Amino acid sequence: MQIVPIVSRGYDSNVYVIIAGKVAVIDTGLSASRLEQRLRSVVAPERVDYVINTHAHIDHCGGNALFPNAKTLVHELDARAMSEGSFYGTASLFSTKLCARYHRVLREGDVIDLNGARLEVLHTPGHTPGSVCLYLAREAALFSGDTLFAGGSFGRADLGGNMQQLKQSLRRLASLEIEALYPGHMEVVRGREARESARLAWEIAEEYY
Numbered sequence: 001m002q003i004v005p006i007v008s009r010g011y012d013s014n015v016y017v018i019i020a021g022k023v024a025v026i027d028t029g030l031s032a033s034r035l036e037q038r039l040r041s042v043v044a045p046e047r048v049d050y051v052i053n054t055h056a057h058i059d060h061c062g063g064n065a066l067f068p069n070a071k072t073l074v075h076e077l078d079a080r081a082m083s084e085g086s087f088y089g090t091a092s093l094f095s096t097k098l099c100a101r102y103h104r105v106l107r108e109g110d111v112i113d114l115n116g117a118r119l120e121v122l123h124t125p126g127h128t129p130g131s132v133c134l135y136l137a138r139e140a141a142l143f144s145g146d147t148l149f150a151g152g153s154f155g156r157a158d159l160g161g162n163m164q165q166l167k168q169s170l171r172r173l174a175s176l177e178i179e180a181l182y183p184g185h186m187e188v189v190r191g192r193e194a195r196e197s198a199r200l201a202w203e204i205a206e207e208y209y
């Protein structure tokens, strides 16, 4: 199993390619054309079996259309915002009407089996109602979307989210074993920095919100 991070600049989300018996892409950035360039030399879009969106914001699902053979998965509580567009999910944020289709909805506890990598779905609402993190238990690797960032920062709750839920989600992540943190924006961290990010974020959220 191989994890290839494509760390973003600007508004694009980070994109993560997980290559095992099957290939998954976690989040797709702002647009297919932008992603096509960034993905080049990592994997051919036709080879991707699953696209998993951590949530419905357009900077995470705008490139979904790049993958002709992939099943697109998103949590059931963000599915409608993603496929129909919503005030917080699409248009108002980036002046675009783009919506992304999906094939299957995710729920807490689902496992996406890539034949050699098992991605567990953790429903972590707060940034949006249907935000999820994906967890590789064997590697203690967490793909945290906009719920948690490196260094103890976390996503906004005022773009269709809920701060009380976000606090609960951060509390949950603080009790999880995390050896590598792959967030939706900014850098990837490992080891102690990864372990401490969730605990710090939870403490900051409890103190200030």
Ligand SMILES: [Zn+2]
Residues within 6 Å of the ligand: 055, 057, 127, 146, 155
């Ligand atoms: Zn977001």
